[in-house]
């Protein structure tokens with residue numbers, strides 16, 4: 001198993017980065033949709049229905065599979081011999097940030113359900129602020145894997 005992981009390291013990392021890009025695209029875009037949904041659209045209208053469809057498809061069609069793929073390929077990299085040295089800081093800062101990113105994904109899924117049921121309570125400003133969360137986490141993650149402090 002570890003021989004196989006060592007041999008396929010570059011390809012697994014390639015698949016990991018592709019999955020990460022797809023996941024991040026959704027994590028940045030879904031809160032933007034929520035900003036417009038909260039500020040501009042009245043519940044029960046045709047446009048409300050259109051936003052609900054866009055939000056559902058983005059979450060279920062792209063973000064959920066991309067998150068699962070990111071985790072699978074990321075954990076395969078963790079299990080690859082010689083890649084992660086747990087005595088360093090970077091694996092821990094990365095682990096904490098990916099847990100934060102996964103929490104943010106779940107938080108967005110909960111807010112999507114609220115919009116779908118016509119019971120959003122949050123303002124556009126709140127969604128604009130939450131939009132900064134994945135940016136901050138991304139900075140820590142990329143610094144962790146590239147600088148490897």
Ligand code: HEM
Nearest residue numbers: 017020070071074075077078083084098101138141145146
């Ligand atoms: C979800 C759980 C995740 C796990 C378990 C995980 C784990 C890993 C591991 C072990 C590596 C290999 C590091 C190396 O080859 O030296 C890696 C590479 C990488 N990860 Fe993740 N990762 C996860 C999520 C993410 C996320 C959310 C991002 C971006 C926001 C990300 C960005 C990257 C990048 C850019 C690389 C390539 C770094 C390089 O070798 O140049 N990962 N990941």
